[in-house]
Amino acid sequence: MNGRDEAFREFVSIRSASLLRTAFLLTGDHGLAEDLLQTALLKTYRHWRRLDNPHDPAAFVRRVMVTTNISWLRRRQSTERVLDVLPDRPAPDEHEAVGEREQVWRALRTLPPRMRAVIVLRFYEDLSEAETARLLDCSLGTVKSQSSRGLVRLRESLSHGHHDAAEPSSERGAQ
């Protein structure tokens, strides 16, 4: 085994679990998350020799996962329409926190992919606005507005109680 393979395998061994969690948050689907992570790792491996710091390429993987997921969503949207129908909402006095999380989760899955990525990077990965902007290759202002609008939509999902059918995921008009 050469040095590149050894370093790559060590990296995958250490970081794949946390990266899979991020992939799951980006896609909302176990199978897609595994595919996304595998694809991102493949791209990372191909770039490995060009990474000056191959000891922690997690940022590169995250970046590829975000852009790849957006690309995949666009392709899927040309052939299918994704609707996310909420089940009956739990009674307010029953598992309220869990119910709210479920609503937020379902609403999160309906956000446009870039907006969802901003939310995941900011509030799960705890990246700063500047770090998120760098990773997404967009301006600080875009991150601020996407984050703000995303939070508004998530908050609305709570205030509405439930939605009969969420919007299809779409980037159009969201940037």
Added chain:
Amino acid sequence: MSIEQLVRDTLVSYADRAGPPPDELDRTVLARHRRSRRQRAAIVSASVCAVLAIVAVPVAMSTGHAPDAPGFAQGGAGGIFDLPTRGSLADDAQFVEAVRRLPWKDRLGRTPLPPDLVEPALDTRRVVFAGEVPGGRWVMVVGTVNDELLAAWFTGSSGAEATELAVQDAPHGIDPNHPVAFTKAGTAEQAMVVIGAPGDVIEVSDRGVLAESGAVSRDYRRVQAVDGVAVVNVSLLPPFTQTAMSVRVTRDTDEVFRGRPDISGSPQDAPPPELVQVRPGATEPELQAARATLSVLTEPFGLGPDEADAALLWAGDVPSPGRSPASAIVVALTVPSGAIAVAVDWNVPIDDQGTRAGSRCLQEAYPGGVAAADLLIAARCDITVLTDAADQDSVSSLIIVGPVNAVEAKLLGADGSDLGTIPLVDGVGAPGFVDGSTTVLALDGDGRVIAEAAVSTYEGGDWGNYGSGPTR
């Protein structure tokens, strides 16, 4: 609770539902990488002869199948793999049946299949090849899953029982009508098995050749095939050529396969030649990037460390669309013929931890007869930040690296029009790209033209002419 906190709690809670990553994720990714490498396109170039030392080991006639009959009819679900078992052990019916029934597990008892694949049902499996090869005993088994033909190579030591064989590499899908070539690294004696159809002509090239003219080519030597199977003793090839090899299979007059063999394990990389800095002062990250580029340049030619000279012609910054400039390097590899392979690569930081990523903007071969330091290189570099295609932004630069006594460069359009003059420092300039520039003239202090170069850019493709035919 604030919406921000609720979102954080939600994300943490649901992230845990992702579960553990798939087993053998690293192996799966590496296997996908090897599969995709086979499919890369290659550059086409002129033919130049090279001295080869390839020895073909005849495979025992054992099946009664018509030997090497031209005009093999394609078709059938298994195509060329839907034939009686071939190889020196094909007559050992007990061994063949035993290996057909083997679980597809590696030496650690793991099933090295990608997550989306399962082991083929026993009744779909066939043993395509079973034979003694230099360095061991190899078997190729195929089976069908969801109408996809999967192949697994089992290997063991010479004379091994069927139960002592294990899957050597991740099984993968194959085309029923395209040949396969498989080799294994890391053993003292190394074989390569090529499986085609009876009648196929199988040829092997040990490495690409960069001729003095600057043309990259290969010389293919026919190896002996029996029943469409060739077993090649790779150990007899020059050192460091395992990753440089190319296999060509011709059926009737059609080239049905040309490309690298699948290499299981990690072949021995040649130590790269020492990198000489023509313009000293490169930073360690620049040197690291240059060494990586050099490795890629060297690989298809199978050159040992003493067979080539390497030079870092220049390293420096160029504008990028990001917050930090891109780092560019210009690396030259002078091969024994005197010709020079040059690559211009760039990279940009993608995080605060020093991780960088980039791409190539020039890959050219220059004729011999001139020292690498005296070349004039003019590369258009479109520095594109890696992001979704619809959103990507780029900044174009013209990297000019010429003889150190060049003090300015004149840019010319396709019609010879003068598009301006660029001052050079130490023979180097990296201005923003001037639209329409097609030619660069390097001028010395007396205003004399000392070199001329066309503006080039990298348009993809393999380096080393592994093959551009209808490969798998």
